[in-house]
Amino acid sequence: MNVSEKVxxxxxxxxxxxxxxxxxxxxxxxxxxxxxxxxxxxxxxxTTPGCPLHDSIVSGVKFCVEDMDEIQSVEVNLxxxxxxxxxxMTPEGLKMLRG
Amino acid sequence: xxxxxxxxxxxxxxxxxxxxxxxxxxVASQILLLFKGVMIAEGIFRTPAVWSAAHLxxxxxxxxxxxxxxxxxxxxxxxxxxxSEKLGYFQFFISSVGISLFAACLYFYPQYALFPxxxxxxxxxxxxxxxxxxxxxxxxPNVLTLFVGTALFCxxxxxxxxxxxxxxxxxxxxxxxxxxxxxxxxxxxxxGWFTLLIFGFSYKMIPMFSLSHGYSMAPAKYVFGIYxxxxxxxxxxxxxxxxxxxxxxxxxxFAGFLLFAVxxxxxxxxxxxxxxxxxxxxxxxxxxxxTLIHLAxxxxxxLHSTRLGGSLIYAYLLLWVALSxxxxxxxxVPFLWWTHKYSKEIxxxxxxxxxxxxxxxxxxxxxxxxxxxxLMVFSSTVFNLSLLFTIGQCLLSLAxxxxxxxxxxxxxx
Numbered sequence: 001m002n003v004s005e006k007v008x009x010x011x012x013x014x015x016x017x018x019x020x021x022x023x024x025x026x027x028x029x030x031x032x033x034x035x036x037x038x039x040x041x042x043x044x045x046x047t048t049p050g051c052p053l054h055d056s057i058v059s060g061v062k063f064c065v066e067d068m069d070e071i072q073s074v075e076v077n078l079x080x081x082x083x084x085x086x087x088x089m090t091p092e093g094l095k096m097l098r099g
Numbered sequence: 100x101x102x103x104x105x106x107x108x109x110x111x112x113x114x115x116x117x118x119x120x121x122x123x124x125x126v127a128s129q130i131l132l133l134f135k136g137v138m139i140a141e142g143i144f145r146t147p148a149v150w151s152a153a154h155l156x157x158x159x160x161x162x163x164x165x166x167x168x169x170x171x172x173x174x175x176x177x178x179x180x181x182x183s184e185k186l187g188y189f190q191f192f193i194s195s196v197g198i199s200l201f202a203a204c205l206y207f208y209p210q211y212a213l214f215p216x217x218x219x220x221x222x223x224x225x226x227x228x229x230x231x232x233x234x235x236x237x238x239x240p241n242v243l244t245l246f247v248g249t250a251l252f253c254x255x256x257x258x259x260x261x262x263x264x265x266x267x268x269x270x271x272x273x274x275x276x277x278x279x280x281x282x283x284x285x286x287x288x289x290x291g292w293f294t295l296l297i298f299g300f301s302y303k304m305i306p307m308f309s310l311s312h313g314y315s316m317a318p319a320k321y322v323f324g325i326y327x328x329x330x331x332x333x334x335x336x337x338x339x340x341x342x343x344x345x346x347x348x349x350x351x352x353f354a355g356f357l358l359f360a361v362x363x364x365x366x367x368x369x370x371x372x373x374x375x376x377x378x379x380x381x382x383x384x385x386x387x388x389x390t391l392i393h394l395a396x397x398x399x400x401x402l403h404s405t406r407l408g409g410s411l412i413y414a415y416l417l418l419w420v421a422l423s424x425x426x427x428x429x430x431x432v433p434f435l436w437w438t439h440k441y442s443k444e445i446x447x448x449x450x451x452x453x454x455x456x457x458x459x460x461x462x463x464x465x466x467x468x469x470x471x472x473x474l475m476v477f478s479s480t481v482f483n484l485s486l487l488f489t490i491g492q493c494l495l496s497l498a499x500x501x502x503x504x505x506x507x508x509x510x511x512x
Binding site for chain 1 (some may be wrong): 171174176177178303306307308310312349371372373434437438439441442443445446447450451452453454
């Protein structure tokens with residue numbers, strides 16, 4: 001498992017508190033780039049622009065990844081394009097949401 | 100890809116101050132109606148106790164809740180930070196003092212209601228300035244801006260008309276247009292301000308809470324056009340006395356509301372979250388009540404059953420405005436407290452979900468009692484049954500007090 005995959009796995013501990021589903025299964029993580037010196041750049045989105053949980057989720061991502069031994073610094077790039085859509089969810093995420 | 104800085108950070112103190120004040124006003128209005136409101140059952144609405152309770156309910160609870168909710172929702176829905184938080188606190192202080200004194204004066208010294216009315220007006224004007232300045236900063240105005248902006252204009256005119264009526268009352272003078280002022284005050288305050296505001300924010304919150312995607316927003320502009328045309332024609336009829344204009348106006352209000360209900364249904368059909376949260380379901384039920392009450396108001400108008408006016412306004416305020424707000428408060432209050440308590444913990448340790456912040460088991464009993472008791476009070480006013488009024492009002496007060504306790508119990512989480 002490379003560092004990016006480890007980061008993705010770690011991000012499964014960050015939950016959207018409204019939906020109670022982790023942000024990876026929700027399909028919010030678009031890209032993870034970790035440089036050789038341990039600087040992580042995480043490109044992600046939210047389910048809707050202006051999500052009131054914007055600050056909480058972004059800080060959660062930072063806190064979670066910063067704690068990893070392989071990571072020295074974290075930057076979160078929040079984007080709205082391409083917009084989130086249900087197709088970006090994992091089958092597990094969809095199953096949780098549809099009950 | 101466009102990185103965004105949104106400024107939607109939530110300062111919980113300001114919205115919470117409004118919501119706590121409004122909860123106290125809600126309980127006070129219910130106690131007042133319970134002990135002094137029995138004349139409502141005989142169709143007598145214009146008494147000091149009813150004036151006081153109505154303004155505690157409408158200004159103290161519904162308006163203050165709407166203001167508090169807007170301090171949280173405007174940055175979210177319009178991606179624009181509040182213009183001045185300092186002004187927000189000052190406005191809260193002025194509004195809460197003004198409304199408290201106004202309600203007390205209406206009860207004890209209605210002839211002196213003008214001064215506290217002016218203080219209340221000051222608080223509302225400050226709120227309007229705050230919101231207009233905030234909306235002005237919005238980068239890309241949309242149809243939601245139209246709904247909320249028009250609702251704010253309606254609020255402004257409601258207050259101006261209210262102050263003019265208070266002036267007539269205190270000066271002991273009258274105007275040939277007093278009745279038109281009164282009717283316009285009610286229409287703009289209830290259908291103009293509250294309904295357009297709820298429509299506007301519902302267009303943001305319904306898709307957000309149901310996780311709906313791929314729906315069309317095209318009908319929203321028709322909802323706006325038809326509903327505001329209904330408001331305009333009804334207002335014109337109050338001043339001209341043209342009943343045909345009033346009938347067309349009320350029909351358009353019904354048609355606009357019905358279109359909103361149909362549009363909402365089409366949005367919800369596109370939802371991914373199949374099982375909706377219980378309080379949110381009651382917000383959707385409120386749309387059904389609103390549609391039915393608009394239909395009843397139109398039919399009452401056509402059949403010249405003007406006696407039902409007060410009862411229908413009561414039902415509209417409780418089963419549409421209050422029920423919608425109740426449902427949304429169950430989402431807003433836990434969110435505010437969660438942000439205060441857990442937003443810095445997310446990603447570090449396990450935190451509760453927003454749903455776990457509230458006791459959902461009490462939702463169905465509280466909301467069911469609320470709906471049934473409101474229907475009892477409504478029926479008591481239609482059929483002049485004072486015993487039914489007392490039983491219904493007791494149950495309603497119980498539901499509202501239980502609701503208030505349940506809402507504020509979030510701070511224990």
